[in-house]
Amino acid sequence: MKKIIYSIVFVCLFSLTLSGCGQSKTEEIRVAEVTHSIFYAPLYVAIEKGFFEEEQINIELTTTWGGDKTMTALLSGGSDIALVGSETSIYVYNQGTDDPVINFAQLTQTDGTFLVSRDETESFSWNDLKGSTFLGQRKGGMPQMVGEFVLKQKQINPHHDLTLIQNVDFANIANAFASGTGDYVQLFEPTASIFEQEGLGQIVASFGKESVQIPYTTFMSKQSYLKENEESVQRFTKALFRAQTWVAEHSAQEIAKVIQPQFKDTSLEIIEIVIERYKEQNSYSLNPILDEKEWNNLQIIMDEANELRQYVDHETLVKTSIANEVSGQ
Structure with missing residues (x-):
């Protein structure tokens, strides 16, 4: 009998070591979004449909109301990932930094x-x-x-x-x-x-x-965070891509019903109208890949506005390997 008990204890301890005795550890990822908008519908679909949960990720979402505040939260360690315009990563890089901010997944591809x-x-x-x-x-x-x-x-x-x-x-x-x-x-x-x-x-x-297609809103993180948490970021991007695909394949009415809990003070009718408007003008990216043409379009617009101190190569501030892998490109 003792041998049987010892065997059961050993098996459980061994299983605990490998997989938490049947329970996977859920990881907390802090995301700072520049604003809370239906423009970001795929993100909210990923949350409400449980796509992040299925990747063992718990999203702690904070709205920071403005690009400068969002980037401050990221650089100061107040968030792990920022959802903001990719121009902010160029500003940080051109100011000089040992830990540049890297764009790894695109959410929207037009002005909103x-x-x-x-x-x-x-x-x-x-x-x-x-x-x-x-x-x-x-x-x-x-x-x-x-x-x-x-x-x-x-x-x-x-x-x-x-x-x-x-x-x-x-x-x-x-x-x-x-x-x-x-x-x-x-x-x-x-x-x-x-x-x-x-x-x-x-x-x-x-x-x-x-306007033209640009990386209008992207998910980005400090280079150091990406290096230390690449597997987690990959699971995050995988959940995002599932949501992007789901949004592309479903109607504005279906999407509106899913994300309504994120906009409790907005009528379902308005949410549906807005989603239809964004879908009609192809604002939602179909996948998380930020390509070089869009990156160049962004810098043309920045230059026109006299806000581009120095051109930055696509490969310097954009990491496409994760997005390519999860979307099968």
Whole structure:
């Protein structure tokens, strides 16, 4: 009998050593997102559908409201991974660092903002902006740079043909417009659609449609974290890719129902409208691969905005091996 008991104990201890006696350890990964938006629907699908859990990952998601705050959280060790515009990694690199921030998975591939007019119009023309007051986004941020890029493509000088406001904090832009500031405003969803529904403005154009494909929002981390946690990052990216595929294969209505718990104060109708709008303009990346053409497009836009101190090679700040592997490329 003692031999049998000893054998059972030995087997259990041996199993515990190998796999926690049947239980896999769940890893905590802290993610700082630049804003909380339906624009990031695949991330929320991965959370709500349990794709991260199936990869033994527990996501601790924090909204940091602004690119500068998001990057500060990452660099200071307050987060492991940041979801933010990839231009921020270039800023950090050009300032000089021994531990550069590396982009490893792309989430969105177009601008996610819309031009909202205070006054209703049946026939909008970009020339209507001339002489107006335009409430833009933060200087040096991707939304503002894409906004200026599009205006220039429409033969509008954003610093001479209109009054451009750029000193309003990211989190307060919508409130500023609602309070009467500006004739036009550049807004993310779902705020743009909510304003339209409430009669506070009218969506007249999409900056995503008018611009080019770029790595608008990517997951990134410090190089040191990637080296020490590559297997975990690979599982993270695998869960993300499953969500990207799921979003591509399902309707806006189905996606809206899944991510509604992330937007409890937003109606299901608005969520569905926004998702359909983003799907229609191909804003959601189909896979996590950040290719060189998009990277170059990004730096062209940064250069146009006089925000690019020095060109940075794709291979310097982009790690594609993980995304390639999980997506079978």
